[in-house]
Amino acid sequence: GNAPRLVVKTEGSLYDLTAATDQLRTFEDLLRAAAIAKESIDTIADRLCEDATVLSSDVLDETPPSAPVSSGEVWAAGVTYRISEEARKAESGMPEMYLDVYESDRPEVFFKATPSRTVGSDESVGIRGDSEWDVPEPELGVVLFEDEIVGYTVGNDMSSRSIEGENPLYLPQAKVYDKCCSIGPCIRSAESIDDPHDLEMWMTISRDGEVLYDESTRTNEMERSVEELVDCHVAHDAVPDVSVLLTGTSLVPDEGFTLREGDEVSIGLEEIGTLSNTVVEV
Ligand code: DO4
Ligand code: MG
Structure with missing residues (x-):
């Protein structure tokens, strides 16, 4: 649908963080979650990737990402x-x-x-x-x-x-x-x-x-x-x-x-x- 999803790309894979926790839909959500946890965005994203759905790399060709910052x-x-x-x-x-x-x-x-x-x-x-x-x-x-x-x-x-x-x-x-x-x-x-x-x-x-x-x-x-x-x-x-x-x-x-x-x-x-x-x- 049109609802935003937050995707993390590591060296090997693509992960859907929105599937891991419905709280994270935008990059801004990730920033705030990292600030609350007093962790870096890499640390929190790494941990969330353990429970996230792995996506096929074709997803980004089929659905090009929207502007990665949507506020400010x-x-x-x-x-x-x-x-x-x-x-x-x-x-x-x-x-x-x-x-x-x-x-x-x-x-x-x-x-x-x-x-x-x-x-x-x-x-x-x-x-x-x-x-x-x-x-x-x-x-x-x-x-x-x-x-x-x-x-x-x-x-x-x-x-x-x-x-x-x-x-x-x-x-x-x-x-x-x-x-x-x-x-x-x-x-x-x-x-x-x-x-x-x-x-x-x-x-x-x-x-x-x-x-x-x-x-x-x-x-x-x-x-x-x-x-x-x-x-x-x-x-x-x-x-x-x-x-x-x-x-x-x-x-x-x-x-x-x-x-x-x-x-x-x-x-x-x-x-x-x-x-x-x-x-x-x-
Ligand atoms: O001075 C006008 C704009 C300069 C600018 O946008 C640039 O150097 O990239
Ligand atoms: Mg310029």
């Missing part, structure tokens, strides 16, 4: 990779402000999306009908619970470069609109990732079966650490218990490229997974 807010950091700083300077009428933010102590952190504007893997992401130049932004997503990093996910900070380029004060319109954000396909627990600052990241964009963009990079190209971005995100602001912070785009298609309805965007992050979305005009 998504925020995003910007201009954290040199490639993003250069792209922004090129598109903007006010280029110097982007160099300032790349180099200054205070990073750029902005509000990105509510759950109502966020989609999961295999759902559609939006481009605005009043925008002429649109790109996906592949980003490492940090998942926070009560201001602590509990996991990582893959994010797509869909952006209108024409609207942002026209005037920086239009940034909220370039960034926040229907289906502007995608996260998924899963959350990888923080304790199971060796180093979030050294992961390969790649993106492909296909149109009518033809690959138009295919590039990769590593998160070690990021100018800032995830801890530094999180500290800035939660300072002086009571962010919701559960929130996702995207950490800035690491790949930017060439200037001549804009997304069109029907394009397929896939963003992969080593050790986490691949987030795939089809583009729709909103």
Whole structure:
């Protein structure tokens, strides 16, 4: 049916935790159960897997997972990779402000999306009908619970470069609109990732079966650490218990490229997974 189920993927198997205990239907439920038990999410999930139903690995192909965080807010950091700083300077009428933010102590952190504007893997992401130049932004997503990093996910900070380029004060319109954000396909627990600052990241964009963009990079190209971005995100602001912070785009298609309805965007992050979305005009 449409009721959410919580699934844990280990190296070998897939487990349905909702079958083990009807209390756990979302990732947020798992976070709260771990907090009450004063255990890590890995420890509690490992224990629950002993009583959980084992699922066939085909289940996730037949029923793609929805966005793995369904409450709270998504925020995003910007201009954290040199490639993003250069792209922004090129598109903007006010280029110097982007160099300032790349180099200054205070990073750029902005509000990105509510759950109502966020989609999961295999759902559609939006481009605005009043925008002429649109790109996906592949980003490492940090998942926070009560201001602590509990996991990582893959994010797509869909952006209108024409609207942002026209005037920086239009940034909220370039960034926040229907289906502007995608996260998924899963959350990888923080304790199971060796180093979030050294992961390969790649993106492909296909149109009518033809690959138009295919590039990769590593998160070690990021100018800032995830801890530094999180500290800035939660300072002086009571962010919701559960929130996702995207950490800035690491790949930017060439200037001549804009997304069109029907394009397929896939963003992969080593050790986490691949987030795939089809583009729709909103
Ligand atoms: O400064 C505008 C947004 C930057 C951004 O989203 C990024 O660098 O990823
Ligand atoms: Mg971005």
